[in-house]
Amino acid sequence: MALATFNFPRTWLRAFMLFTSVVASVPSASWAQTAEARAVETAFGTVTVTGTPSRVVVLSENALDTALSAGVKPLGTVSTRGSTGVSRYVQDKVGTIAIVGTARETNLESVFKLQPDLILAAPDLPKAQYEKLSLLAPTIVPSTAVTDDWRKSVSLYAEALGRQEEIKASYQQLDQRIAALKARIAPGQVASVLRWNPQGPILMSSHLFAGQLLQQLGFKSPALAESLTQRPHSDILSLENLHQADGDWLFLATLNPEGEQALAQARNQPAFARLNAVKNNKVITVDGQLWSSGAGPLAAQKILDDVEKVVAH
Amino acid sequence: MSSSASRPQVVKRSWLICLTLVVLSVLASLLIGAGDVSPGRSAQALWSGADSEARFIVMELRWPRTLLGAMVGMALGAAGVILQSATRNPLAEPGLLGVSAGASFAVVLAISLGSSAATLNLGVAVAGALAGCFLVLLVTQLRGIGSDPVRLILVGAAFTSMLMAISTLILLSDQRSADEMRFWVIGALAGRPTETAYSSAPGVLLGLLLMLPLIRPLAALALGERVATGLGHHPQLTRMSALVCVAILVGTATAAAGPIAFVGLIVPFVARRLVGPDIRRTLWLSLLIGPIIILFADTISRLVVKPYELPIGVVTAFIGAPILIAVVRGHRLPTL
Numbered sequence: 236m237a238l239a240t241f242n243f244p245r246t247w248l249r250a251f252m253l254f255t256s257v258v259a260s261v262p263s264a265s266w267a268q269t270a271e272a273r274a275v276e277t278a279f280g281t282v283t284v285t286g287t288p289s290r291v292v293v294l295s296e297n298a299l300d301t302a303l304s305a306g307v308k309p310l311g312t313v314s315t316r317g318s319t320g321v322s323r324y325v326q327d328k329v330g331t332i333a334i335v336g337t338a339r340e341t342n343l344e345s346v347f348k349l350q351p352d353l354i355l356a357a358p359d360l361p362k363a364q365y366e367k368l369s370l371l372a373p374t375i376v377p378s379t380a381v382t383d384d385w386r387k388s389v390s391l392y393a394e395a396l397g398r399q400e401e402i403k404a405s406y407q408q409l410d411q412r413i414a415a416l417k418a419r420i421a422p423g424q425v426a427s428v429l430r431w432n433p434q435g436p437i438l439m440s441s442h443l444f445a446g447q448l449l450q451q452l453g454f455k456s457p458a459l460a461e462s463l464t465q466r467p468h469s470d471i472l473s474l475e476n477l478h479q480a481d482g483d484w485l486f487l488a489t490l491n492p493e494g495e496q497a498l499a500q501a502r503n504q505p506a507f508a509r510l511n512a513v514k515n516n517k518v519i520t521v522d523g524q525l526w527s528s529g530a531g532p533l534a535a536q537k538i539l540d541d542v543e544k545v546v547a548h
Numbered sequence: 549m550s551s552s553a554s555r556p557q558v559v560k561r562s563w564l565i566c567l568t569l570v571v572l573s574v575l576a577s578l579l580i581g582a583g584d585v586s587p588g589r590s591a592q593a594l595w596s597g598a599d600s601e602a603r604f605i606v607m608e609l610r611w612p613r614t615l616l617g618a619m620v621g622m623a624l625g626a627a628g629v630i631l632q633s634a635t636r637n638p639l640a641e642p643g644l645l646g647v648s649a650g651a652s653f654a655v656v657l658a659i660s661l662g663s664s665a666a667t668l669n670l671g672v673a674v675a676g677a678l679a680g681c682f683l684v685l686l687v688t689q690l691r692g693i694g695s696d697p698v699r700l701i702l703v704g705a706a707f708t709s710m711l712m713a714i715s716t717l718i719l720l721s722d723q724r725s726a727d728e729m730r731f732w733v734i735g736a737l738a739g740r741p742t743e744t745a746y747s748s749a750p751g752v753l754l755g756l757l758l759m760l761p762l763i764r765p766l767a768a769l770a771l772g773e774r775v776a777t778g779l780g781h782h783p784q785l786t787r788m789s790a791l792v793c794v795a796i797l798v799g800t801a802t803a804a805a806g807p808i809a810f811v812g813l814i815v816p817f818v819a820r821r822l823v824g825p826d827i828r829r830t831l832w833l834s835l836l837i838g839p840i841i842i843l844f845a846d847t848i849s850r851l852v853v854k855p856y857e858l859p860i861g862v863v864t865a866f867i868g869a870p871i872l873i874a875v876v877r878g879h880r881l882p883t884l
Contacts, residue, residue, distance in 0.1 A: 434731065434739040435857070459855070470856035474739055475583025475605050479855065503741060505608045 275395045278358065278378035279365055287397040288353035292335060292346055292372070295357035296322060300531025301389045302355065303328050304405045305398035310349045311335040315524050322524040324537045343367055355392050381467050382442035385530050405532035412539055417452050420546055425482030426454040427512075428526060430468070431489070431501045438469040438480050439488070444530040448538050457482055468527070474506040484546060485512035488523035495520060519545050559829060562822040566836040573843035577614040578606055582850040582857050613737050615745040617846050617860075618839040620737070620801045620808065621815075623752045625838025626831060627797040628812025629819065630759060633766040633827045634790035635688055637697040638816070638875055642677075642798040643809030645704035649711040650680025651802035652732050656715040670751060674799030681791040683707060698876060734861035735806030737846050744804050751800030758793045759831070766790060767827050808861050810868020814841055817871050841867070 272285040292311040293299040299312045303325060311333040315322040321329055335345035338357065341364060346354070354374040356365070358381075368374045375395040377388035386406065393402035426449050428439040440446060440463035441456035449456070459479045463469055472480060489497045498520050501507045512518055521541050525534055578594065579587040585602045590610075593602035624642065631640045631647075642648050654676025655669050687703050715732055765786040768776040773783045801808070815837045819830035845863040852858055 434736050434859070470853065473582035473850060473855055473857045474609055475581045475585065475850075476855040504739060505604070505742070509604070 273394070273397070275373075275375055275391065276378075277374075277391070278360075278376040279362070279369075279374075282369075282373045282375060282395075284353060284373050284375075284395050284397070288351075288395075290350055290352045290372075291355065291396065292349055292351040292353070293355045294336070294341055294360070294368075295338070295355070296528055296534075297357065297385070297388055297530040298355035298392050299325060299329070300529065300533045301392040301402065302396065304389075304532040305393055305396055305401040307396055307398065308332075310351065311346060313338055313341065316528050318524070322529055323522060324525045324529060325533060328533070341368070343371075347371055353395060355395065358388065382440065382464055385444045385447055385535075389531055402532065409532060409535055409539075412536070413448075413451050416539060416543055420453055420542075422453040424454055424484060425457060426484040426486065427457045427460055427480050427482040428486045428488060429480050430523060430527065431487055431497050431507075432471060435471045435474050436477065436480055436501075436507075437471055438463070439527055440464070440467055440469075443467055443527070444534065445486075445526045445538055448535055449542070452542065454484070455482075474504065477506045477510060481510045482512055483515075483517060485510065485518045486526060486541075487518055487520045488526040489520060555824075559823050562833060563836075565822075566833060566840065569840045570836050573840045573847070574614055574618070576847045577617065577843045578610050580847050580850065581605060581610060582854050608742075612742040612745050613740070613846070614843060616740055616748070616804060617737050617842045619745055619748055619752050620805045621811065621838035621840070621842035622835050623748075623755060623797040623801040623838070624808060624811040625815035625819075625834040625841070626756060626759060627794045627801075628814075629816045629827060629831050629834045630762070630766070630790050630797075631684075631794050631812065632816050633770065634787045634794070635684065635700065636770070637688075637700055638820075639697045639701045639813070639872065640684070641810065641813035642680075642794060643807060643812060644701055644708065644872075645680065645684045646707035646711060647677050647680035647684065647794065647798045648802050648807035648809065649708040649715075650683070651677040651799045652807045653711040653715045654679070655803060656718050656732050660718045670748070670800060670803045673803035674751070674796055677799035677802065678792065678795035680707075680711075680798075681795045685787065685791055731806045731859070733807070734859040735802075735808040736857075736859040736861065737805050737842075738857055738859075740805065748800045748804040751796060751803075755793055755797035755800065756835075758789070758796065762786060762790050762793060763828055763831060770825070770827065806859075806861065808842070808864055810864045810872070811838065811841055813875075814864070814868050814871055817875060 272283050274281045274283055289307075291302055291307055291309045293302050293309045294313050296315055299309060299321065302309045308330055309332060312321060312329070313336045314320055314334050316338060320326070320334065321332065333345060333349060335349070336342045346368065351372040354368050354372045356368065356374055356376045358377045358379050360368075360376045365374060365376060373395070375392060377391045379388045379391075389402060390399070393399045428441075428445050428449075429436040430439070438457070438460050441450065441460040442464060446456060446460065457480055459469065459472075487498055487501065498518060502513070507513060519541065525537055526541075529537070579590040581590070583605060585593075585605045589599055589602040590606050593599050593606045597603050627642050627647075628640075631642060631645070632638055651673040654672045658669060658672040684700075684704065687700060712733055719732065765776065765781040768779045768781045769783055769786055776783050776786070798812075815834045816830060818837050818841075819833045823829040823833055841864070842860070845867065846860050849858040849860045849863045852863075
């Protein structure tokens with residue numbers, strides 16, 4: 236009977252109708268706690284979530300971080316870039332978690348197997364995937380850009396999880412820590428975040444997560460990083476233009492753990508060796524999974540750890 | 549072809565043109581860059597150290613790159629001419645037949661097994677190129693394919709994409725960044741350690757020396773196997789040693805700059821256009837045309853996406869692909 240609807244879930248409304256029929260079929264024991272329903276504004280329209288979901292699947296690192304910060308242990312997530320598991324910085328917090336795909340592609344069967352009651356997805360989730368995922372559970376897709384304030388998507392996820400209080404508390408902790416740390420850092424210093432590769436470096440946009448935090452701490456960024464408002468990072472910068480990435484501090488992000496090796500490799504390049512930050516020994520190798528892919532309250536604390544270790548005095 | 553009386557003049561003129569272009573391409577490579585050091589400043593920096601920024605860019609960044617480009621250009625150009633003569637196929641090209649991909653694949657495998665020494669990479673790349681060469685030889689022995697240039701290229705293209713796919717797979721599982729990966733798939737001259745140009749010189753020199761005794765037998769081979777045998781040559785032996793020679797040249801070039809496609813196709817094509825199909829003329833000229841193509845392509849690669857750079861393999865592919873189509877669509881494929 237409902238087969239035709241399954242085949243053509245053209246609008247969110249139909250998806251929603253399907254969802255409500257699924258919810259209605261849930262045994263009445265769990266029905267009690269799903270009493271209060273709330274409307275969450277997503278990129279694909281308003282999605283209704285009820286109660287505090289407990290079977291959560293998170294399809295972005297940002298959502299994973301948010302769920303963990305809010306005290307929810309998700310059942311499944313996607314692997315981080317260049318790895319088959321979750322980012323190193325959350326590894327000890329996730330417990331046993333199923334990997335249901337990569338950032339680019341979700342395995343719908345694996346998600347289905349987990350029987351989620353809420354799916355938190357990344358802002359760039361394709362519509363075709365959304366339509367399928369939303370048949371399984373209410374799917375939250377923030378309508379944010381990578382250069383937006385990172386708290387926007389986190390707050391939206393928290394709203395869907397029904398755990399705004401927890402996230403607000405983590406914001407407060409962060410704000411306090413940032414204020415304290417900022418007081419210990421000389422203002423106006425230029426800090427740039429880049430990924431090294433032998434043909435030249437890739438400069439991360441200063442509007443991304445790590446850049447937003449550095450800005451809050453009172454750092455400035457190189458003009459080139461500032462100009463990257465539409466894209467998360469630059470192309471491979473010509474070695475002749477390496478000075479455009481220079482600053483007082485240089486955070487060198489590597490996706491594999493051998494950060495020191497990447498630094499040694501970079502130092503071999505004369506154009507790198509003559510940067511001011513390198514000459515002044517102010518290059519810090521940092522975890523690329525955290526600095527270029529991570530986002531969320533937990534990631535923020537870890538990045539502040541990195542900065543505090545070396546920059547503050 | 550034109551009458552034999554004017555031939556020496558044509559050859560002389562071609563040499564003059566190519567020598568001029570070599571000088572121009574070297575100058576372009578030294579003076580033009582993606583940065584904000586203008587050609588004028590760069591030219592001054594060539595003989596005065598007053599402008600330390602320009603001096604650094606020209607001498608430390610552009611000069612090693614130019615040297616490496618010239619070296620790689622010579623190796624790939626000569627390898628293209630030899631490979632085309634040995635297979636008697638005007639489409640044969642180390643990049644298209646899987647020789648470069650073989651070298652690249654071998655290096656990727658060595659790196660993922662834990663090697664980091666540049667010197668080891670060189671030997672490994674030559675071995676990989678050799679394996680690619682023997683596959684080419686094997687395929688030419690297959691009935692029907694050896695005599696049909698286009699089918700040989702199709703086999704080579706299939707082999708190349710397979711090797712590239714495996715290389716990509718290894719690099720992916722090795723958790724390397726996409727950028728690092730790109731080098732072993734497309735090739736680039738930027739950011740290679742300064743020593744690369746010097747450490748690859750012996751390989752290129754060895755390949756070129758091995759080439760010398762092969763020129764006459766290869767020229768004889770162009771007349772057909774029977775004639776070559778009648779003239780006292782051994783076609784099979786000639787072919788084998790030619791492929792070893794190609795492997796050394798391509799392996800060295802790939803270890804130094806990654807796989808740069810189409811240069812081995814463009815260079816013999818241009819050389820033939822200038823001085824006719826005789827390998828005794830094209831081979832020497834290819835030693836000039838190779839660097840010209842590489843250096844101009846590299847200069848273009850710095851200008852297209854300022855302040856970034858394209859890998860040179862992208863530029864050579866843009867020049868090479870139309871030439872490949874032109875050769876295939878030509879009224880008749882030149883017999884070599």
